[in-house]
Amino acid sequence: xxxxxxxxxxxxxxxxxxxxxxxxxxxxxxxxxxxxxxxxxxxxxxxxxxxxxxxxxxxxxxxxxxxxxxxxxxxxxxxxxxxxxxxxxxxxxxxxxxxxxxxxxxxxxxxxxxxx
Amino acid sequence: xxxxxxxxxxxxxxxxxxxxxxxxxxxxxxxxxxxxxxxxxxxxxxxxxxxxxxxxxxxxxxxxxxxxxxxxxxxxxxxxxxxxxxxxxxxxxxxxxxxxxxxxxxxxxxxxxxx
Numbered sequence: 001x002x003x004x005x006x007x008x009x010x011x012x013x014x015x016x017x018x019x020x021x022x023x024x025x026x027x028x029x030x031x032x033x034x035x036x037x038x039x040x041x042x043x044x045x046x047x048x049x050x051x052x053x054x055x056x057x058x059x060x061x062x063x064x065x066x067x068x069x070x071x072x073x074x075x076x077x078x079x080x081x082x083x084x085x086x087x088x089x090x091x092x093x094x095x096x097x098x099x100x101x102x103x104x105x106x107x108x109x110x111x112x113x114x115x116x
Numbered sequence: 117x118x119x120x121x122x123x124x125x126x127x128x129x130x131x132x133x134x135x136x137x138x139x140x141x142x143x144x145x146x147x148x149x150x151x152x153x154x155x156x157x158x159x160x161x162x163x164x165x166x167x168x169x170x171x172x173x174x175x176x177x178x179x180x181x182x183x184x185x186x187x188x189x190x191x192x193x194x195x196x197x198x199x200x201x202x203x204x205x206x207x208x209x210x211x212x213x214x215x216x217x218x219x220x221x222x223x224x225x226x227x228x229x230x231x
Contacts, residue, residue, distance in 0.1 A: 045208075102164045102166070103149070104151075104159075104161065105161070
């Protein structure tokens with residue numbers, strides 16, 4: 001069974017600073033995707049960034065980048081130049097590719113507060 | 117393109133009642149998944165429908181059921197409501213011809229409160 005673990009329930013960062021959110025996962029699958037979703041107070045779940053497991057290059061989306069370590073089963077999210085609008089709950093999620101399910105498996109989330 | 121819509125946005129029911137939630141996916145998306153979000157259990161997968169067929173089901177009791185119509189709209193039903201069913205119910209849609217291959221887009225959720 002796949003599991004996703006986020007060990008930081010809450011984090012705080014000053015505006016314009018950089019913060020890294022941690023995520024580890026466990027799976028016996030070889031082909032999968034990893035995601036970071038953001039859920040602001042409005043509760044709308046928004047995809048931040050996605051990484052295909054077969055790609056060695058780390059994904060980047062503007063101020064958001066990941067550090068994907070497949071052997072260590074680690075998938076951290078780095079937010080550069082933090083903005084007040086980045087305040088949200090961040091979920092790490094896993095999905096197997098081509099398996100028997102289209103189920104996203106989520107971690108427990110990290111509540112990020114960006115301080116002015 | 118319009119996003120995923122869910123109705124109603126808020127719902128208050130009492131124990132023992134039943135409830136039906138609706139989800140309209142993004143146009144062209146044929147897969148609809150449902151998730152339950154609670155403070156205690158986090159985000160848990162309920163079920164997924166693709167082309168009107170339930171493709172996968174999470175570990176929930178039979179009181180939770182769903183269906184998908186030919187236009188890909190989906191409904192989920194919870195019968196004999198319990199206090200523990202109070203949650204945010206999220207719907208997500210994707211193209212998903214290949215399992216796991218496509219991004220899932222989430223709706224704003226339905227907040228269900230059971231009194």
